[in-house]
Amino acid sequence: MTDPNTPHGDEGVRHQIRETSGxxxxxxxxxxxxxxxxxxxxxxxxxxxxxxxxxxxxxxVAGVVILLTALNVLASALVAGLVELGIDAGWSALIVGVLFAVIAGLLAKKGLNDLKLKSLAPTRTAKNVRRDGEAVKEAV
Structure with missing residues (x-):
């Protein structure tokens, strides 16, 4: 039976279903x-x-290797310089050791900051996925 209100009858409904499924x-x-x-x-x-x-x-790694190499040369030169200024050899070695430890700590901190997970996260992909999700919502 065809519906008198449907312009093409059952054929039109089937065509619309095919178009919708397509x-x-x-x-x-x-x-x-x-x-x-x-x-x-x-x-x-x-x-x-x-x-x-x-x-x-x-x-x-390169920074640590260079630092260790330079540390040997510079530490002995600084200790010798402080001894020449009249500071006891033990105190001179301690002062130089603390100074070099601070420098090494700063280098390590910089390297670790460069390796934080936030800087490694795929931010462009996350941004695109959000944008694509919004576009799909608008299209639907």
């Missing part, structure tokens, strides 16, 4: 494509940030 299929395909794209961006951003972290670790 649109739903298109939306699902676009969302799938979007999610895959965001995952690719996420992977690329994490790889980039891990390379930066590796470089930061390399800088920390």
């Amino acid at each position: 649109l739903v299929g298109d939306v699902l395909a676009q969302v799938t494509k979007l999610v895959r794209g965001e995952m690719d961006l996420f992977r690329a951003e994490v790889d980039e940030n891990l390379r930066k972290a590796g470089a930061a670790v390399g800088m920390i």
Whole structure:
């Protein structure tokens, strides 16, 4: 039986159902494509940030090696200089040791700050996912 209020009868309803299911299929395909794209961006951003972290670790290691080498030479020179000024050798060594420990602490702190998780987080991906979620909400 055909509905007199429907312009095309059962045929029109079937056509609208096919169009609607096609649109739903298109939306699902676009969302799938979007999610895959965001995952690719996420992977690329994490790889980039891990390379930066590796470089930061390399800088920390290089800084420590150079610091240890320079420490031997400079410490003995500073201790000798303080002894020449009349300070006891023991006190001279303590003063120089504390000075070098402070410098080493500052270098290590800088390196550790460069390795914080916040600086390694994929911020661009998170921003894109939020923006994409808002766009999908608006489209629906």
